[in-house]
Amino acid sequence: MAWLTDRRLRELLLAMLALGLPAAPARAQAPLPTGDGITGDYYDGVEFDRLVLSRRDATLAFDWTHQPPAPGVPAEYFSVRWTGWLVPPASGRYVFHATVDDGMRIWLNDKLILNEWRPQPVRTFTTSIKLNAGEPYRLRVEYFQEILDTRARITWERPDEPLKSPPSSWRNFWGRTAETPRPGPIPTQFLFSRNPRPVVARPAPAKLPSPVPRQSPVVARPAPVPTRPSRPAAPPRRPAPAPLAPVAAARVEIQALPPPSVLLADSGSTARLSGLGVGETITLPELYFNQGQAVLLPAARRALDGLAAALSARPTLRFEVQGHTDNVGNAELNRQLSQQRADAVCRYLAAHGVAPERLRSVGYGGTQPVADNADPTQRPRNRRVVLRRL
Incomplete structure (x- = not known):
């Protein structure tokens, strides 16, 4: 095959394409699942003191405008803990923006990526992290509110949909009056109350073969050498019994036990x-x-x-x-x-x-x-x- 140089190989590939030979079909990607939101636990007290209710929230973008966030929860001095799963639609670096009054903490796969846990007026904080498309990430968000504004809003910038300013034209005075695009809340379809990853059944353990008994070789003992008696001959000794052959062991089926709880x-x-x-x-x-x-x-x-x-x-x-x-x-x-x-x-x-x-x-x-x-x-x-x- 030494004659098949790179140039010759390219010529053969071009000839195959010219003949219209079908190309290998592209491998289809599995569609992303659709989310159902995230679970929110609402507490009376700023340190998760008393659980009032649990519900499923569609997204994490709230401005309660001095009103109670849920029935039975006070308008001030309350806390919320959201737990669920985030499935990114594309691979790359995501930028998360948290607009909050008062405190907020965010974990992804138990890694703290934002910690602004203190009383404060309405402020916006930013953090970024690399994520893989279609991989479920355990999401946990904690929030507490003392007085005045009640704001808990998380938006994101996706790597596959970067924010772009509109093109300059006479309509926006060549970009001078163009509005800066803003990131939007995380859509419900990417938030899950349970892990969307399918559970793969473990294969049953293989049955072990039955043990085969090993036969020990039978060694014959040499016969005793007769000697001349000096006194009346004693009755002849009984020959020593030959060693018994080992009894074949019964076949035992070894069954795999069920896994423990x-x-x-x-x-x-x-x-x-x-x-x-x-x-x-x-x-x-x-x-x-x-x-x-x-x-x-x-x-x-x-x-x-x-x-x-x-x-x-x-x-x-x-x-x-x-x-x-x-x-x-x-x-x-x-x-x-x-x-x-x-x-x-x-x-x-x-x-x-x-x-x-x-x-x-x-x-x-x-x-x-x-x-x-x-x-x-x-x-x-x-x-x-x-x-x-x-």
Whole structure:
């Protein structure tokens, strides 16, 4: 093939095109799913003190003009936490603009990309991040309002639709009176209350072949050499019995066991949720929190993914999700923090297919320690989440 130079190869390709040979069909891309909005939890109090209601909001663009944001929620001194998923329509860098009064925080895949958490007049903040088209990103937005204006608005600039000024012409005095284009709110079709990524079923484990017994070779023992007796001959000895051949082992079928419901990482054992009696509890060893925070850590999210799958397979089970803290700091603030941690677990499970009415969140603060709070190495064990069957 040495004679097939680059030039010759190009000539052959041109000849094939001239003959009208069909080209390889382009690979079709899967259409993007359509979103249903984002879940908003509305609280009385600026620190998520008392949950009033949960609803699905179409987008994140609100100006309540000194009016209550929802029935039962006060017009001032309230807070909102929106949770869901964002699916970008194109790959590239997105620019997010947050117009807020008073405070706002934004996370994408648990990465804090904007933090303006303080009382302030109406202001606009900007942040940018690279995103991949069609990939679900876990979105969380927190907002609190004290007094005066009530503004919580998030807009974006897409990489596939950059903002462009209108062309200059005599109509706008050659650009002098042209309006600057403004970014718009995130459309509902890109916001999801649940993860839109399909769940891929895991293949069943392959059945192991049955063990084949190994035959041990039979070694013949040499016959004893007869000796001349010096006294009357003794009765002849019975020949030593030949070693028995090993009995063939029975064939054993090794069957794969079903996957456990919950894996307790600290003990290596498994606990089945359906085997719990009413009132019995399970402590999830990977559901710990950093001190003073209610943010789910990566290890906790992996444990909750398995828990959500187990609960989805058993739709009749109901649980109380208990939040616990250590005893450092104010007892009432610890109780509120433990309630926020229990709420975070319930929201995550609800976002992964578990019906909210099957879960009840309760915060116990530091009233039920399981480790010595005086020992800094043991204290993190008290920042935990417990499931009690109802």
